[in-house]
Amino acid sequence: MLCYLYEAPKYLFFAQDLPDLLYYSHIPSAIVALLIGFIVFFKSPKALLNRLLLLISLTFTSWVALSLLVWAGNNATLFAFIWPFFGILAALLSVFCIYFTYVFVRKQDVSASIKGIFLLMLLPVLLFSHTDIGVSGFNISYCDAFMFEGMLIKNYYNALGFIAMSWILVILIRAYRKAESEMKTQILLMGIGIEFFLLSFISVIYIVTQLTALGYFENSSLEFYALFGMTFFMMMMGVLIVRFNTFNIAAHASQGLVISLLVLVGSQFTFTTTVTSTILTSVTLLLTTIAGLIIVRSVKREIRQREEIEQLAVKLKKANVRLKELDQMKSEFVSIASHQLRSPLTSIRGYASMLLEGSYGKLSEKANSAVERISESSTYMASSIEDYLNVSRIEAGNMKYELTDFNLRDEAEHVADDKRQEAMKKGLLVTFKSDMDKHGIVNADIGKTRQILHNLINNSIKYTPRGTITIFAHDDKKKKKMYVDIIDSGIGMKADELDDIFGKFERAHNANETNVTGTGLGLFVARKMAREMKGEVTAHSDGVGHGSTFRLELPLHM
Amino acid sequence: MFLSYLQKNFFWFTLVLLTIFATGASYVKFVSIHDYTIYDEIECDPYTASCFLYCEDEECTEPFYYAEIIRQANNYVAYCGSTDYFDCDASYGCMEEESECEVTFCESSPESECYSFSDINSNQN
Numbered sequence: 001m002l003c004y005l006y007e008a009p010k011y012l013f014f015a016q017d018l019p020d021l022l023y024y025s026h027i028p029s030a031i032v033a034l035l036i037g038f039i040v041f042f043k044s045p046k047a048l049l050n051r052l053l054l055l056i057s058l059t060f061t062s063w064v065a066l067s068l069l070v071w072a073g074n075n076a077t078l079f080a081f082i083w084p085f086f087g088i089l090a091a092l093l094s095v096f097c098i099y100f101t102y103v104f105v106r107k108q109d110v111s112a113s114i115k116g117i118f119l120l121m122l123l124p125v126l127l128f129s130h131t132d133i134g135v136s137g138f139n140i141s142y143c144d145a146f147m148f149e150g151m152l153i154k155n156y157y158n159a160l161g162f163i164a165m166s167w168i169l170v171i172l173i174r175a176y177r178k179a180e181s182e183m184k185t186q187i188l189l190m191g192i193g194i195e196f197f198l199l200s201f202i203s204v205i206y207i208v209t210q211l212t213a214l215g216y217f218e219n220s221s222l223e224f225y226a227l228f229g230m231t232f233f234m235m236m237m238g239v240l241i242v243r244f245n246t247f248n249i250a251a252h253a254s255q256g257l258v259i260s261l262l263v264l265v266g267s268q269f270t271f272t273t274t275v276t277s278t279i280l281t282s283v284t285l286l287l288t289t290i291a292g293l294i295i296v297r298s299v300k301r302e303i304r305q306r307e308e309i310e311q312l313a314v315k316l317k318k319a320n321v322r323l324k325e326l327d328q329m330k331s332e333f334v335s336i337a338s339h340q341l342r343s344p345l346t347s348i349r350g351y352a353s354m355l356l357e358g359s360y361g362k363l364s365e366k367a368n369s370a371v372e373r374i375s376e377s378s379t380y381m382a383s384s385i386e387d388y389l390n391v392s393r394i395e396a397g398n399m400k401y402e403l404t405d406f407n408l409r410d411e412a413e414h415v416a417d418d419k420r421q422e423a424m425k426k427g428l429l430v431t432f433k434s435d436m437d438k439h440g441i442v443n444a445d446i447g448k449t450r451q452i453l454h455n456l457i458n459n460s461i462k463y464t465p466r467g468t469i470t471i472f473a474h475d476d477k478k479k480k481k482m483y484v485d486i487i488d489s490g491i492g493m494k495a496d497e498l499d500d501i502f503g504k505f506e507r508a509h510n511a512n513e514t515n516v517t518g519t520g521l522g523l524f525v526a527r528k529m530a531r532e533m534k535g536e537v538t539a540h541s542d543g544v545g546h547g548s549t550f551r552l553e554l555p556l557h558m
Numbered sequence: 559m560f561l562s563y564l565q566k567n568f569f570w571f572t573l574v575l576l577t578i579f580a581t582g583a584s585y586v587k588f589v590s591i592h593d594y595t596i597y598d599e600i601e602c603d604p605y606t607a608s609c610f611l612y613c614e615d616e617e618c619t620e621p622f623y624y625a626e627i628i629r630q631a632n633n634y635v636a637y638c639g640s641t642d643y644f645d646c647d648a649s650y651g652c653m654e655e656e657s658e659c660e661v662t663f664c665e666s667s668p669e670s671e672c673y674s675f676s677d678i679n680s681n682q683n
Binding site: 004084085112126131138 | 569573576577584588635
């Protein structure tokens with residue numbers, strides 16, 4: 001059965017005397033939808049979000065194809081068969097848009113119960129669209145079925161569209177409130193796109209077809225404007241892809257967008273009637289092509305650079321992990337080696353001490369001097385090994401701290417007394433002073449605190465060729481802190497070295513000038529230990545040649 | 559294994575099945591058995607009946623007087639089948655033995671303009 005007033009179409013979709021806007025509204029929007037849909041899909045066919053976008057594109061394109069077929073053709077039987085699918089496809093689009101929004105914001109599939117709701121929503125349309133409730137007849141004079149559309153089904157699937165818009169709005173608002181800044185922009189762009197698409201597609205088609213059925217319009221050609229909503233939605237998707245790499249296809253998407261733009265401009269040829277407009281459209285197409293090529297190349301270059309940076313970051317991360325592993329291995333090696341060295345060293349020191357004490361008979365002056373050298377060197381070596389062991393314990397997190405209450409002022413004075421003899425050998429004067437408001441009780445590991453003070457005073461003795469070393473204990477009851485300052489008249493240092501000297505194996509730049517030996521670990525160990533006890537070790541100097549002050553700071557135990 | 563796959567993709571299976579059902583049902587109704595109504599505008603002689611008028615342009619240079627016909631599509635297909643519309647008698651009105659076929663001529667009312675030249679004194683009722 002044919003619509004006898006209409007001519008048969010050429011190639012299904014092409015006929016004479018059709019509204020100007022028909023092809024311009026239908027073909028580009030379908031091509032743009034398919035292009036973006038397939039590009040996104042083929043990038044990652046298993047990703048649900050990509051599948052849903054393709055599904056929306058295919059559903060929309062099916063609607064467009066059927067619409068073109070009906071507008072251009074004259075086969076009444078075929079169109080009567082097709083007519084129920086306008087409602088079915090509109091309902092599917094509404095549901096797929098909700099589904100897509102859910103997956104977009106949650107990055108996961110929806111629950112079975114929500115899918116059940118989707119099915120329930122679609123059930124009436126799928127079951128009754130083909131019955132008399134949906135479409136009961138066909139007008140072969142006008143070649144449409146507007147006057148036979150059942151209002152119940154028509155209102156139902158249009159209501160689904162408005163329900164979808166409201167549902168999507170709720171999902172987006174909730175997600176927007178929880179999202180971080182970059183995701184907020186993505187939600188905003190996607191939301192505007194999908195809501196505009198649904199609003200234009202559902203409401204414009206509904207209003208136009210209703211008014212056509214009531215006889216206010218001769219035909220429903222105004223519904224063409226509804227289709228531009230899809231182009232807008234896909235443009236928003238394109239912006240998301242290019243700006244945020246949402247589907248990880250920025251390069252392809254920029255090509256897709258440019259092709260879409262060219263299709264849009266090229267579509268204007270379908271209704272150009274004058275030579276001037278044809279020339280203008282050709283020039284626009286040419287300029288768009290050139291600009292498009294530049295954009296695609298620029299986007300590709302930018303993406304390549306970004307990928308290179310990302311690859312470098314990954315390599316750097318791997319290298320960093322490897323370095324940490326090597327550092328750990330080194331610490332383990334030092335620990336093992338130090339333990340192996342300590343035992344024979346203890347024997348050397350013990351026998352040297354016994355020789356000096358005369359346990360094996362009186363030694364000649366020369367032999368005594370040699371044994372003294374052995375004793376001093378082995379003592380220095382034992383001290384170095386202790387430093388290495390401490391570093392390896394600190395780095396392995398094996399250093400144990402037994403916190404007790406003790407008087408730091410008294411401990412500082414004892415250590416000063418201990419070190420005075422050693423300093424005097426070098427011609428240095430060690431004095432102790434204190435200015436205390438409180439008793440100076442701190443809660444810390446007494447052994448580790450002594451070691452810190454030893455390390456700091458040793459450091460001062462090493463780097464003070466002549467003059468004095470003052471140990472000054474004082475407190476600040478407002479800050480609830482106890483301080484022990486080791487003030488020397490040594491070689492001093494530059495301001496930019498004050499923090500560096502606490503690094504592992506670090507020594508002051510002018511240390512070599514003083515001809516002293518050292519591992520460069522004493523200050524590192526001291527600071528690490530102090531920090532573990534909620535304290536701090538800092539250094540101050542007025543410059544090279546002006547001496548230094550090292551301060552141990554521990555919280556007062558009130 | 560198939561059952562678990564089916565359970566996992568219940569939504570899509572149901573959707574595809576329902577869509578196939580809708581397509582099949584629509585095909586049967588509209589293409590196979592032609593179980594629907596068709597509306598047509600058939601020629602009407604304003605000298606013998608009251609007719610609706612359709613004009614292509616404002617001057618109405620080529621007036622088309624018509625009456626409305628509503629009938630079952632299967633009846634029309636049975637009469638005309640693949641015959642050309644204009645060569646088939648059923649295209650011009652209800653057949654004698656045709657059931658559920660109704661021709662509606664124009665009836666004067668405030669909403670519609672009817673044309674009848676049977677009354678010599680007026681050409682418009």
